Amino acid sequence: xxxxxxxxxxxxxxxxxPTDVPPPPPAxxxxxARARGERSLAAAPTTxxxxxxxAAFFIFLIGILVSVVVDSFGKPWFDSWLPDHFSTSWYxxxxxxxxxxxxxxxxxxxxxxxxxVAVLVGVPAAYLLARRKFPLKRTITLxxxxxxxxxxxxxxxxxxxxMYNFGLGRTLTAVILVNLVPSIPFVIMTMTxxxxxxxxxxxxxxxxxxxxxxxxxxxxxxxxxIPGILAASILVLVRTVGMxxxxxxxxxxxxxxxxxxxxxAMTAAGGGEARQLIxxxxxxxxxxxxxxxxIALRFISPTQLVARVKxxxxx
Amino acid sequence: xxxxxxxxxxxxxxxxxxxxxxAERGIDTSLLMLVPALIFALALFIYPFSYGIGxxxxxxxATQQAWGGGIFANYIAFFKDSFVFDSVWLTMRLALxxxxxxxxxxxxxxxxxxxxxxxxxxxxxxxVLPITLGTVLTAQGLxxxxxxxxxxxRFLIQIHLIDQPIQFVNNYWGVVFSLVISGFxxxxxxxxxxxxxxxxxIEAAAKVMGANWHQRFRRVILPLLAPGLATTSILTFVLAFxxxxxxxxxxxxxxxxxVMSLMAFWAFGEQNDYPMASTIxxxxxLIELVVIALVLLWRSSMYKGSSGGKG
Numbered sequence: 001x002x003x004x005x006x007x008x009x010x011x012x013x014x015x016x017x018p019t020d021v022p023p024p025p026p027a028x029x030x031x032x033a034r035a036r037g038e039r040s041l042a043a044a045p046t047t048x049x050x051x052x053x054x055a056a057f058f059i060f061l062i063g064i065l066v067s068v069v070v071d072s073f074g075k076p077w078f079d080s081w082l083p084d085h086f087s088t089s090w091y092x093x094x095x096x097x098x099x100x101x102x103x104x105x106x107x108x109x110x111x112x113x114x115x116x117v118a119v120l121v122g123v124p125a126a127y128l129l130a131r132r133k134f135p136l137k138r139t140i141t142l143x144x145x146x147x148x149x150x151x152x153x154x155x156x157x158x159x160x161x162x163m164y165n166f167g168l169g170r171t172l173t174a175v176i177l178v179n180l181v182p183s184i185p186f187v188i189m190t191m192t193x194x195x196x197x198x199x200x201x202x203x204x205x206x207x208x209x210x211x212x213x214x215x216x217x218x219x220x221x222x223x224x225x226i227p228g229i230l231a232a233s234i235l236v237l238v239r240t241v242g243m244x245x246x247x248x249x250x251x252x253x254x255x256x257x258x259x260x261x262x263x264x265a266m267t268a269a270g271g272g273e274a275r276q277l278i279x280x281x282x283x284x285x286x287x288x289x290x291x292x293x294x295i296a297l298r299f300i301s302p303t304q305l306v307a308r309v310k311x312x313x314x315x
Numbered sequence: 316x317x318x319x320x321x322x323x324x325x326x327x328x329x330x331x332x333x334x335x336x337x338a339e340r341g342i343d344t345s346l347l348m349l350v351p352a353l354i355f356a357l358a359l360f361i362y363p364f365s366y367g368i369g370x371x372x373x374x375x376x377a378t379q380q381a382w383g384g385g386i387f388a389n390y391i392a393f394f395k396d397s398f399v400f401d402s403v404w405l406t407m408r409l410a411l412x413x414x415x416x417x418x419x420x421x422x423x424x425x426x427x428x429x430x431x432x433x434x435x436x437x438x439x440x441x442x443v444l445p446i447t448l449g450t451v452l453t454a455q456g457l458x459x460x461x462x463x464x465x466x467x468x469r470f471l472i473q474i475h476l477i478d479q480p481i482q483f484v485n486n487y488w489g490v491v492f493s494l495v496i497s498g499f500x501x502x503x504x505x506x507x508x509x510x511x512x513x514x515x516x517i518e519a520a521a522k523v524m525g526a527n528w529h530q531r532f533r534r535v536i537l538p539l540l541a542p543g544l545a546t547t548s549i550l551t552f553v554l555a556f557x558x559x560x561x562x563x564x565x566x567x568x569x570x571x572x573x574v575m576s577l578m579a580f581w582a583f584g585e586q587n588d589y590p591m592a593s594t595i596x597x598x599x600x601l602i603e604l605v606v607i608a609l610v611l612l613w614r615s616s617m618y619k620g621s622s623g624g625k626g
Contacts, residue, residue, distance in 0.1 A: 050423045064456030124348035134341035151557030153576045154600040158367025242449040282452040289447035
């Protein structure tokens with residue numbers, strides 16, 4: 001609308017160079033109202049469409065969540081809106097029948113081990129990639145990127161074959177090792193931009209004052225890196241607890257994490273376990289994840305994963 | 316002059332000078348910090364992957380007998396065995412529409428959620444929530460919520476939109492729903508962070524020059540967003556392409572959603588035919604590379620340069 005006025009203006013008066021002249025303000029009433037900084041109350045149709053689609057998405061999402069929770073508490077629930085009565089017996093049944101304590105312990109041990117190793121290995125590498133130039137840097141960066149870009153099952157199957165060949169199949173070690181494959185690159189990818197935005201003169205000053213590399217790391221960088229490491233650890237935690245494919249390929253009954261245990265219960269021979277048992281396990285899983293998510297969102301903004309976000313200013 | 320003298324004097328005799336010259340090219344002892352990560356990448360990624368590729372050329376006796384072709388028997392089986400090869404089409408039919416939908420749907424949502432408004436954090440959290448649900452819970456929820464006795468069908472019958480319960484799960488659509496629920500938040504996250512990397516003053520400038528909404532989007536935002544869109548499309552596609560648990564749980568594992576990862580796992584876990592499983596896995600990787608290459612080709616025809624921010 002407005003631009004057509006501008007171009008008309010420019011073509012009809014060729015004597016005036018169009019760049020020097022500010023475009024005449026569009027004279028319609030709506031834009032005049034906008035210019036005073038007000039917004040029209042009636043939203044555009046596209047806005048309504050977006051909100052409707054969002055609403056549909058949330059209805060599905062909430063429906064999925066709530067129905068699992070209701071199912072996990074419902075005693076008999078077949079052909080009605082809500083179950084006849086509620087009880088927590090499915091939880092105690094699932095707890096005993098599947099050895100939930102053991103499964104949760106395995107999940108936490110795997111997650112903790114993966115976080116510690118991934119941070120210890122990934123952060124120094126991220127530091128070098130952020131701060132230094134060296135030969136083959138592009139190749140090495142690509143090497144670290146590949147496991148994140150490839151779907152887990154493409155490298156998971158050869159990896160699992162190797163694990164079985166080494167006699168590590170179905171062990172806890174194998175589960176930890178396979179989960180490290182995407183986690184280390186992930187730590188490197190999240191930490192590299194984080195380190196880049198730390199002012200390098202701080203380290204230079206420390207080094208000029210005679211601090212060794214180790215000292216620079218422990219005394220100068222560590223305190224500055226803690227928020228980034230925390231964010232990366234939480235993300236690795238979410239990924240590891242939620243990682244299905246890789247864990248599933250190498251784990252056995254004694255080394256199943258929670259997701260894999262739920263999957264196995266759902267697909268067990270003979271139509272799987274009672275639906276409500278699985279629902280209660282799924283609720284336990286979701287609660288765990290949500291606690292992690294809430295903690296995570298206290299430390300990081302979700303849009304911070306790719307770029308450091310500059311809050312868009314209101315226009 | 317002085318530089319040359321130093322170099323010549325320390326050519327081979329002094330190790331300090333060699334170290335100095337290497338350090339000038341960026342090689343010194345601090346590079347050792349890279350070693351652990353490299354070892355892990357080589358031992359747990361490069362080695363198994365090359366081993367897997369080698370394995371594809373060592374077909375099992377059964378495969379060799381059935382399909383012939385010596386060391387290429389696995390590949391011949393992959394292309395000729397319609398049971399296996401059809402899964403490529405089945406996977407594409409699922410992954411491509413879902414990836415396109417997720418990316419296209421998250422652009423307007425990211426735009427709407429770009430501005431500051433009350434409850435933004437809550438809304439963003441809600442959108443991101445499904446990432447933590449995981450495929451297994453989403454599958455269980457879909458089975459209950461959208462199943463024949465579920466609330467969705469019950470509601471649709473109640474308002475007389477349908478007479479009979481619609482089959483939403485255990486077919487193609489069940490997997491599509493589950494992929495949208497898990498993939499859309501992911502695409503939204505990526506796109507909104509790319510969007511926030513675009514300097515708002517560029518758009519403001521276009522607005523001052525009199526560009527309307529459509530022109531601003533088409534000529535300013537879209538070219539700047541193109542790299543982000545390409546990356547997001549690739550990642551969402553990878554996510555949808557490797558669908559595995561939901562294809563089994565809410566899909567029709569022996570019919571419409573017999574995807575490649577299911578076939579690969581079937582060969583691995585149930586037939587113990589590791590060479591064939593590796594072949595399917597390698598072919599999955601190859602097909603994906605082709606799609607990624609196509610996306611990058613499209614992206615290279617778009618604007619390349621700074622987006623003003625750090626996008």
